[in-house]
Amino acid sequence: MNAVQIVDSHVHFWDPRERDYPWLRSVPALDRAFLPSDYAAATDGIAITQIVFVESNCLPEEAREEVQFVERLVSVEPRIAAIVAFADLTQGLRAGGSGPEQTLDALLSSPRVKGIRQNIQGQPPGFALQPAFVEGVRAVGRRGLTFDLCVTHDQLREVTDLVRRCADTRFVLDHCAKPAIRQRRLEPWRADIACLAAQENVCCKLSGLFTEAAPERRREEDLLPYAASVVEFFGTERVLYGSDWPVLTLGGRYGDWHGFADRFTAAWTPTERRRFYADNAIRAYRL
Numbered sequence: 124m125n126a127v128q129i130v131d132s133h134v135h136f137w138d139p140r141e142r143d144y145p146w147l148r149s150v151p152a153l154d155r156a157f158l159p160s161d162y163a164a165a166t167d168g169i170a171i172t173q174i175v176f177v178e179s180n181c182l183p184e185e186a187r188e189e190v191q192f193v194e195r196l197v198s199v200e201p202r203i204a205a206i207v208a209f210a211d212l213t214q215g216l217r218a219g220g221s222g223p224e225q226t227l228d229a230l231l232s233s234p235r236v237k238g239i240r241q242n243i244q245g246q247p248p249g250f251a252l253q254p255a256f257v258e259g260v261r262a263v264g265r266r267g268l269t270f271d272l273c274v275t276h277d278q279l280r281e282v283t284d285l286v287r288r289c290a291d292t293r294f295v296l297d298h299c300a301k302p303a304i305r306q307r308r309l310e311p312w313r314a315d316i317a318c319l320a321a322q323e324n325v326c327c328k329l330s331g332l333f334t335e336a337a338p339e340r341r342r343e344e345d346l347l348p349y350a351a352s353v354v355e356f357f358g359t360e361r362v363l364y365g366s367d368w369p370v371l372t373l374g375g376r377y378g379d380w381h382g383f384a385d386r387f388t389a390a391w392t393p394t395e396r397r398r399f400y401a402d403n404a405i406r407a408y409r410l
Contacts, residue, residue, distance in 0.1 A: 127396050128402040130172045130204070133160065133330045133365030135179040136196060137389040142189055142282055150373070157369040159200035165368060172401070174202045175365075175408055177271065177297075178209040178240050179186025186210065190233050191259055197235070204239045205408045207238035207271050223259045229266065236293070237408040238269035243278055251278070251285045257373055260285065264292025269407055272325075275301045279315035295407050298331025298367060302349050305337045313352050313380040320356035326407050327357045329384065329399075330365030333374030341374060343383060359395040363404045 137144055138156040145245075147154040165277050176193050179187065186209040196201050208230050211225050232234045241259075243251050250256065251274075263270045270292055279300050285293055295318065302312045319325055332346045354362055364384055371380055388396050404410065 124302060127170070127393075127400045128365060129169065130175065130401045130410070131166075131171050131175040131366050131368070132175045132295075132363040132408070133328055133367050134174045135177060135367075135369060136162070136193060136352060137179045138192070141192055141389065142185050144179060144181050145377075146180055152373060153228040153369060155212050159196055161202075162200070162368060169378070169381055172202060173404075173410060174200070175205045175206040175207060175237075175404060175410075176203055176289045177207040180242065183209065184401075187229065190230060190236065194233055194235065200223075203235065204232065204410045205237040205261075205283060207237045207240050207269070207408075208261070210239045210241060210263075212239075212241050212263070213253065213255045225263055227262055227268070231268075234266050237410070238267070238271055239295075240271035240273060242273045243282060244273050244275050244301070248281065251281050252288075257285065257288050259288045260292055263288060267409070269293045269295055269409075271295050271297055272300075276303055276312040276315070278318055279312070281323065282392075283315070283319045285318065287323055290324060293407060294322075294326070295363065296327040296367075298328065298335070298350055299353050301329060301331060301335050302337040304332065304345060304349060307345070309348055309352070309404070312349075317356045319337055320361070325357075326361040326363055326403060327353050328363045328365040329353060329387075330367045333361060333380055333383075334367070334370055336374065338374070343386070345377045346383065347387070359398050362399055362402060364400045 136158055172381055181189050190208050193206055210223055210226050212225055261271050270284055325391055370378055
């Protein structure tokens with residue numbers, strides 16, 4: 124199998140000494156700095172040419188500083204080609220203002236900001252369909268930015284409705300919507316993924332499956348039905364390779380995930396593999 128150039132479409136860097144990430148305190152294995160030098164060591168020998176940094180859920184008021192932190196990292200890791208930044212798309216309604224327009228414009232002062240993410244995972248039902256959020260996602264699209272969907276499998280119907288209401292925004296679904304691999308349940312996730320994939324303005328990252336599987340059942344046969352379903356419905360034109368490093372390390376080494384993806388795509392044509400590993404991410408994030 125010839126080596127392919129890889130755009131890793133989902134990478135986090137953080138340093139708890141610089142920013143406050145409250146969620147890390149409940150995950151001791153991740154509660155330390157993860158920096159480009161750690162990523163380089165984890166990916167040694169893997170031909171990664173570009174990296175998409177995704178916001179790492181620091182305190183909302185520190186989101187702009189997180190972008191600045193990543194911009195500084197570019198000096199030591201020039202492969203960082205894009206930033207998916209956090210923005211609170213509901214802030215305008217709560218403040219009685221006109222929406223998140225100013226926040227988005229401020230983020231765009233950083234040329235590497237190519238996308239926005241505000242986690243829907245963990246929010247109450249209806250969060251993604253409240254008027255302020257819908258208008259905020261539309262504002263993301265008007266600026267030519269991509270919106271990353273961080274959701275769990277039980278939120279897929281709601282976010283499909285969101286996508287339908289925001290036809291001019293490009294979406295990327297993170298981690299295959301975190302299916303219930305521990306429970307070995309394909310449905311209704313599979314049917315809901317098919318409905319979301321029918322919206323042509325959505326791509327999907329093949330990522331995050333290791334950490335959704337139970338440690339004792341992190342076998343390829345447990346992951347393959349989910350990976351295969353994503354490709355079946357989105358096609359090789361709309362599936363992106365992503366690692367979710369360093370969260371990935373809760374489930375295994377980087378090389379373990381890369382190996383799974385390599386074997387999964389081994390029978391694909393060179394064009395299909397090139398799309399999956401690089402071209403689709405380049406298009407989705409306008410790298």
